[in-house]
Amino acid sequence: MPVSIVGALVKGKPNFLTVAWITIVSHEPQRIAIVLNRNHYTTPGITEMKTFSISIPSEEMIEITDYCCLVSGRKTNKSELFQVFYGELETAPMIQECPLNVECQLEKTIEIGSTDMFIGKIHGIYTEEKYMKEGTLDLQKVRPLILSGSNAQYLNIGKNIGSAWSIGKNMINTPSMKSA
Amino acid sequence: MPVSIVGALVKGKPNFLTVAWITIVSHEPQRIAIVLNRNHYTTPGITEMKTFSISIPSEEMIEITDYCCLVSGRKTNKSELFQVFYGELETAPMIQECPLNVECQLEKTIEIGSTDMFIGKIHGIYTEEKYMKEGTLDLQKVRPLILSGSNAQYLNIGKNIGSAWSIGKNMINTPSMKSA
Numbered sequence: 001m002p003v004s005i006v007g008a009l010v011k012g013k014p015n016f017l018t019v020a021w022i023t024i025v026s027h028e029p030q031r032i033a034i035v036l037n038r039n040h041y042t043t044p045g046i047t048e049m050k051t052f053s054i055s056i057p058s059e060e061m062i063e064i065t066d067y068c069c070l071v072s073g074r075k076t077n078k079s080e081l082f083q084v085f086y087g088e089l090e091t092a093p094m095i096q097e098c099p100l101n102v103e104c105q106l107e108k109t110i111e112i113g114s115t116d117m118f119i120g121k122i123h124g125i126y127t128e129e130k131y132m133k134e135g136t137l138d139l140q141k142v143r144p145l146i147l148s149g150s151n152a153q154y155l156n157i158g159k160n161i162g163s164a165w166s167i168g169k170n171m172i173n174t175p176s177m178k179s180a
Numbered sequence: 181m182p183v184s185i186v187g188a189l190v191k192g193k194p195n196f197l198t199v200a201w202i203t204i205v206s207h208e209p210q211r212i213a214i215v216l217n218r219n220h221y222t223t224p225g226i227t228e229m230k231t232f233s234i235s236i237p238s239e240e241m242i243e244i245t246d247y248c249c250l251v252s253g254r255k256t257n258k259s260e261l262f263q264v265f266y267g268e269l270e271t272a273p274m275i276q277e278c279p280l281n282v283e284c285q286l287e288k289t290i291e292i293g294s295t296d297m298f299i300g301k302i303h304g305i306y307t308e309e310k311y312m313k314e315g316t317l318d319l320q321k322v323r324p325l326i327l328s329g330s331n332a333q334y335l336n337i338g339k340n341i342g343s344a345w346s347i348g349k350n351m352i353n354t355p356s357m358k359s360a
Binding site: 070071155171 | 202204206209249288292297327332341342350
């Protein structure tokens with residue numbers, strides 16, 4: 001799973017929680033879903049403010065990223081861990097140090113057992129030129145973290161090994177595929 | 181996003197579609213959500229049979245994985261692309277060649293604009309000893325693919341660079357964090 005830090009205003013203060021249960025859910029409009037255990041300190045912040053942020057930390061931020069899921073906002077003030085900035089929504093705290101920040105407007109909350117899925121419409125995406133290549137985000141520059149839950153390891157990314165929606169075309173014209 | 185191949189029985193035949201919009205949504209019971217555009221050939225198969233599978237291809241399977249999202253089951257029979265096997269649910273076709281296969285029972289379908297989110301309860305997880313280390317799945321042996329959507333690239337994974345729920349403990353006892 002991809003590692004993100006979810007930001008929300010809780011009792012008027014920015015709070016940050018590491019979340020790896022996250023997926024894109026639609027392109028038009030662009031929506032992302034995050035899933036949190038309901039008892040997290042961050043949960044009422046999202047529900048009340050109806051905004052949240054998703055920040056992608058780089059691998060250099062591994063310690064502080066892990067720290068954000070080890071300590072709860074109930075006991076520890078995490079509002080000064082990062083250089084915080086806000087976008088147009090004004091209530092979704094984002095992280096200057098992260099290569100990629102996504103500002104979301106809460107659209108829908110879905111209860112699934114003891115977890116809540118928050119579906120957010122993307123309002124803004126923030127990055128810097130240094131993380132881009134040829135007009136698009138370059139993960140090789142972002143250097144995101146991956147979580148392997150089964151053995152509790154963070155991994156970094158490897159290399160680009162093929163073009164999506166392209167490398168499989170090699171198989172379309174092979175006779176065995178035509179006859180399938 | 182992590183790259184998976186979703187399997188379902190459509191009109192009685194196994195069909196496979198590459199899906200990168202996927203996330204775990206709960207641990208007890210174990211549930212996974214996948215998101216598909218509603219017009220996919222696979223969609224009615226999942227809705228009717230109420231079962232589906234999620235298979236994780238290894239990086240060596242990059243061409244066939246990409247192929248599965250380039251061609252639709254409407255025009256191309258994908259039922260013989262892989263060695264197919266079934267688990268207890270009997271209607272969730274899984275892929276022998278994939279290091280990891282997850283068999284799911286459809287629990288809930290959530291419409292989000294033009295996409296459908298299928299939430300499945302995990303019924304079975306299938307892997308082989310060679311992908312395990314010390315009793316847990318080892319992604320370094322699985323060698324999964326990562327999709328970078330922005331620039332349409334598949335990446336492989338890098339190295340294990342730190343222990344989750346652990347490496348951040350270094351920060352808990354530093355004075356600056358105590359006083360935060």
